[in-house]
Amino acid sequence: MLLKSLKLKDFRQFKGEQYVSFSNDPERNVTIIMGENGSGKTSFAQAFRWCLYGETDFSDPILLSRAVSENMLPGDEHEVQVDIELTHNNTDYFIIRRQKYRKDPSGRIVSASGQNKFVVGYKADDGNMKYLPDLDTHIKIKEILPADLSRYFFFDGERIEKMSKDIHNGKSKDIGEAVKSLLGLNAFISSSQHLKKVIRRYNDSYSGNTDSQIVRLISEIKQLEEEEEKITARIAELGNLEELAQDECEKLKARIEKSHDSEQLSQQRKAILHKLETLDVGRKEKLSLLLKLFNANAPRYFPKKMMKNALVMLKNAEALDKGIPDIHARTIDFLIKRGFCLCGNHIEVGNDAFNELNKLRDYIPPKSVGNLISEFTAACEEKTKSTETFSDSFNTNVRDIFSYEDTKADLEDDLLKINERLKGLEDVGSLAKDLMSYEKNIRDYKEERDEQNQILGAKRDALKNKSQERTCLSQGSAANRKIETYRAYAEYIYNTLNEEYSNKEAETREKLAKTINEIFKNIYNGGFSLSLDEKYNVLLSADGSKLPQGDDIETSTAQSISIIFAFIAGVIKMAKENQNSDDRIAQTEPYPLVMDAPLSAFDKKRINTVCDVLPNIAEQVIIFIKDTDGELAENYLDPKVGKRYKFAKKTEFETDLTEVG
Numbered sequence: 001m002l003l004k005s006l007k008l009k010d011f012r013q014f015k016g017e018q019y020v021s022f023s024n025d026p027e028r029n030v031t032i033i034m035g036e037n038g039s040g041k042t043s044f045a046q047a048f049r050w051c052l053y054g055e056t057d058f059s060d061p062i063l064l065s066r067a068v069s070e071n072m073l074p075g076d077e078h079e080v081q082v083d084i085e086l087t088h089n090n091t092d093y094f095i096i097r098r099q100k101y102r103k104d105p106s107g108r109i110v111s112a113s114g115q116n117k118f119v120v121g122y123k124a125d126d127g128n129m130k131y132l133p134d135l136d137t138h139i140k141i142k143e144i145l146p147a148d149l150s151r152y153f154f155f156d157g158e159r160i161e162k163m164s165k166d167i168h169n170g171k172s173k174d175i176g177e178a179v180k181s182l183l184g185l186n187a188f189i190s191s192s193q194h195l196k197k198v199i200r201r202y203n204d205s206y207s208g209n210t211d212s213q214i215v216r217l218i219s220e221i222k223q224l225e226e227e228e229e230k231i232t233a234r235i236a237e238l239g240n241l242e243e244l245a246q247d248e249c250e251k252l253k254a255r256i257e258k259s260h261d262s263e264q265l266s267q268q269r270k271a272i273l274h275k276l277e278t279l280d281v282g283r284k285e286k287l288s289l290l291l292k293l294f295n296a297n298a299p300r301y302f303p304k305k306m307m308k309n310a311l312v313m314l315k316n317a318e319a320l321d322k323g324i325p326d327i328h329a330r331t332i333d334f335l336i337k338r339g340f341c342l343c344g345n346h347i348e349v350g351n352d353a354f355n356e357l358n359k360l361r362d363y364i365p366p367k368s369v370g371n372l373i374s375e376f377t378a379a380c381e382e383k384t385k386s387t388e389t390f391s392d393s394f395n396t397n398v399r400d401i402f403s404y405e406d407t408k409a410d411l412e413d414d415l416l417k418i419n420e421r422l423k424g425l426e427d428v429g430s431l432a433k434d435l436m437s438y439e440k441n442i443r444d445y446k447e448e449r450d451e452q453n454q455i456l457g458a459k460r461d462a463l464k465n466k467s468q469e470r471t472c473l474s475q476g477s478a479a480n481r482k483i484e485t486y487r488a489y490a491e492y493i494y495n496t497l498n499e500e501y502s503n504k505e506a507e508t509r510e511k512l513a514k515t516i517n518e519i520f521k522n523i524y525n526g527g528f529s530l531s532l533d534e535k536y537n538v539l540l541s542a543d544g545s546k547l548p549q550g551d552d553i554e555t556s557t558a559q560s561i562s563i564i565f566a567f568i569a570g571v572i573k574m575a576k577e578n579q580n581s582d583d584r585i586a587q588t589e590p591y592p593l594v595m596d597a598p599l600s601a602f603d604k605k606r607i608n609t610v611c612d613v614l615p616n617i618a619e620q621v622i623i624f625i626k627d628t629d630g631e632l633a634e635n636y637l638d639p640k641v642g643k644r645y646k647f648a649k650k651t652e653f654e655t656d657l658t659e660v661g
Contacts, residue, residue, distance in 0.1 A: 001144055002087045002620050003592050006051075009081040012043040012058075013592040013655040020657060022622055023642025024590075030621045030640040033657075035647025040655040041624040045596040048154045051082040051097045053147045054118065062109050064101045066653035069109045077112060088144045092123040095141070135569040145591065148245040149179065153568070154594045179536055179571060185394050185508060188501035200225070202487035204472065207479050214480070217470045224463040231456045235449055242445040245438045256428055257588065269418045272411050279411070283404040290397040297390040307380040332357045365471075429448040508574075509536065516570035519617070524562035538563055565610060568593065573617045592620035611636035 005021045008014040022031045035041050046056045050063065054604060062069075063080045077100055084095045100115035121135040124130045132140055145153065180189070203225070206218050336357060339347055347353045349466040474480035520530045531539045540563065572591055593614060615621050615637065623637075644660040 001591050003594070003622065004085040004087060004092070005083075006044075006047065006085075007081075007083040008044075008047055009049075010068050010078065010170045011047055011063055011080050011082055012065060012647075013040040013653060014043070014657070015065045015067040015654050017659045020645055020659075021385075021643065024620065025642045026619075026643030028640055029619060030615050030623065030637050031643045031645070032637065032641055033622070033624050033645040033647065034660075035624070035626070035655075036649065037626060038652070039647035039649040041626075041647060042596055043625060044657075045154060046083045048084065049150065051084045052141055052145070053150065054116070055147070061415055062101065063099060063597060066548065067651070068655075069101070069103065072103045074103050074107060076104050079115075083347055086144070086229055089291050093140075093144070094123075094129070095119070096121075106599065122590070153572075153591055179512070180505065180508075185501065185505055186278040188497065188504060189237055192494065192497055192501060195490055195497065199459075199487060199490045199494060202483055202490060206474065206482075207477060214470065214473050214477075217466055217473065221463060221466045224459055224466065228456065228459050228463065229453050231459065233453050235456065238445045238449045238452065242442055242449070245445065249435060249438045249442070252431050252438065256435065259428055259431070265418050265421055269415065272415045272418070276408060276411050276415075279404050279408050283401060283408075286397055288393065290401070293390065293393055293397065297394075310380060314368075329361055332361055337643045343636050421445065503648060511532075512536075514573055515573055516566045519569045519573070519613060520562055520566035522613055523565055523606060530563065530566060538567060562606070565614070569614060569617045572619075576617070576619055591618070592622060593618045594622045596624045608636050614642040 003022045003023055004024065005019065008018045009021075010016065018032075020033070023029055033041065033044065043058075046058065050056050056063070064078060065080075068078055079098055079100045081096065081098045086093050086095070096117070096119040098115075098117040100112040101109050104110055118134075118137055119131060120140050121129050141147075146211065188571050192292040203218075203221060206214060335341055335356065336347055341347055341353055341357075345353045347357070470486055474484045509532055516532070516538070518528045520528075527542060529541055531541065533539060572593065575591055621640075646658055646660050648656045648658055650656060
């Protein structure tokens, strides 16, 4: 596949029709397109993908030029179009994609429903143009360049490191199949699939009209084949599920490693929360004790000063000494009425005993308060003594409560700081729990896959036995003997082809690994080597070291960029070599490289190496270069440059393409 030209019509920054023809000169196979950032390099590169596959990486899905849409009135319609002319298998193809847009009554630009047109035409041997039916257009594009692999030929330099990690870590699910197709193994795969269908048709063609056993065997064999397919599909599904789970495990491990500080911070946070909870409990206990202490002592404590003052005043009062304890006025009345005193003296009106008793009546209840004062004095003395420790106890509890508040404030401040640090981190405990779940899933998938493989083996043994039994019974029917012969031939060819494919695939993969490694060592001189596993994942290892199976060395940015260039260049080189291969089944054709700002991540030494390696490997190179890299790239690429263009930025929304020199 070689690109001949690209025409844009009102696509993004490119207002009106803009046309570029690419260099097809074998000696000067490089086309350079230069421009500053924001001038339209990425839009131009994305035009290839949109025209071929109807896809872009733009966040804004509207492709219509802003310079055009701003002048449209509500109800107006306008069409975006990209045309690509290319050569594939010595046939010239013309690929056109159109999308109509309109401005709605609110002034928004929207895609006109059903107005996306995709046309693929080609120049026939008679020189006339012919067009493929709509249902065949996508099939033809897939044959020319599968969409899954197109991003390795039409790629953005800013995403090159991510692309490298995809092939480095096996994240591209269909990359192996796409590479096999590009390296000429697709014919084997298609032939094998066709023969499998042929064998199935023969299996369905046996006649059981005269033999009930044949009828039974036909039914049993068909059922076994269906079960075999289901089990095989389930095994493949389990393999995919295991890969996805393994991928999630790797992501979780990376996230756990990145957030390893969060575990320690989480423990600190947990300890602080526990301290705050303990403080809260202690504070509540102290506060409860304080309230009990206050309620019990306040009625005695606050009048304490007044009681002390009263005791001083009452200390020398006469009434305190003249009263007789426990003597009441009723006692005196009783003694006078009885006529003699407790001491035995006679009492009568007017004598000395009578007069003394009447004097005493002034100092005893109910007429005297002397005894009450005495009792009050005793009570005051008892109450003042009982509250002597209240003040100290109360102050101690208050200080403890304030101390709790200060400690709580400090802990809450620490908690706030930890929470701020944890905002950018993830909960390692939660991640570890998810990791354990995925690891369990992997174990379950492996266990089920082993079980399914055992079942599959039993089914295949049963199928083999039934087929042999059917073969024996088929000898009694001429028609069945004929079918048996045809089926045997088809199975022989199928098995032979699969064996040849396995050998060819292993040989191709080994050759690709060697090619990639040679290119990698030219680009990156660091004592490392590349290899490919069975799924075409790229592994990096130190020269001379033996790593455990499945182990790999973590890549640096420079290594990652070199890996993707080596991988792409290796596939292109082998496809180019297969073009002249004597093996007609494995013959392929070369592919171009369309690169958007691929040199920015390289140092000067590697820019020189890349500029030297890629044009010599690829049949065609179309490279978009930033103005800042332009002079350096021009110096290195000059002997290989066949055409030069420049993006002339007119406004933020409009760019013109002009040919230089």
